[in-house]
Amino acid sequence: MLETFGYVRPGTLAEAVRLLSAPGARAHAGGTDLVGCLRDEVFHAKAVVSLTKLEELRGIAPTADGGLRIGALTTIAEIAAHAAITAKYAALAQAASLVASPQLRNQGTIGGNLCQRPRCWYFRGDYACTRKGGEMCYAIGGENQYHAIFGGGACWIVHPSDTAPALVALDATLRLAGPKGARTVPAGKFFVLPDDNARKETVLEAGELVTDVLLPPPVAGQTSAYRKVRARGSWDFAMAGLAHASIVKAGKVADVRLVLSGVAPIPWRLQAVEKLVIGQKIDAKLIAKATELAVVGAKPLEQNAYKVPLVRGILEEALGKLI
């Protein structure tokens, strides 16, 4: 049963921020995650603040510096189909096209995709886990086949977003608005590890919301892609995925950003691997070294050790395509 809640639909961003700052207020954009969370009693809402009237948060437009600005209310389907995104920011278009199902892509927004709550069945179920203020992570010693192999600790969720790793790989910036004003945060610094705070997935403070995603100007020679591995062909979260943005010049890697999905509580950047391959010519030997380095520090739980060779495999595949 859904509990009763108030519903407001402010006409300005300032009013939305004011309403969202009240205790128990929850933002509503596409509602695809909000309704599920309320139904499953993952959290409660005193007031649902709908953002759907805020036209200024909708749409995709070029920025003065030559990049792109995507309003937080832009749907995942629009991003997947947008000509400039598919042409210049392929990883984001591919990630968007692999999110959930067509219905959810038409309804869900990019802001919501970044701020969705994790899918851990203990978190979503009737368990007082650490993320809900309880004292233990039930995935440790429980059913943990879809849980994290990196960055665990107080909690072993994986971040469910496909677009987030693509945005980190593309070096996007997020613009936030809140009671203390607007600020920008690099996509790579937006997500929070459980050992820093196990109760929230992002740096968003009370009353704050994502207003825009800013993509930097396309970099000459850069290619990007997102690979998602899932248990079934439709409507599924990643068991593991890899977003990359790379520049290869004269056979050598001039720059690369490698970001995993589905294996850690945040989009998991492979900085050690990036360092290893930058300046190098990609060959079988380098790929072997890279795939070994990628899983150093992995701590699989009882049922998710398959993610270790999976990560190595998708990295091997991605690097192989850069040759």
Next chain:
Amino acid sequence: MDDKQLGKVLTVNLHDYKVPTALDAPADKTVLTVDLHDTFSSTGAKGVGEPATIPTAPAIASAVFHATGLRLTDAPMSPARVLRALQAQKPAPAGQKKGGA
């Protein structure tokens, strides 16, 4: 799937209870219908729904055997389970052919 610590059902929605969909079926499959008069029913008709579910898991198990040489007896034969079985497998004696009939 139940939680082994508290016994509560964990797969309460279709995110977690992963029923395969049309996208999981091979794109290039051929369907052959065989017209056969059923002498055991009054109309000569035969049900075609449930009978198809009976050989499905064994057919998949045989495909896994053909590809890997491993006999898996638990469904679903997920990639993770196949990988685990492969890793647990002792090296086959020299000369032994894997899979196939």
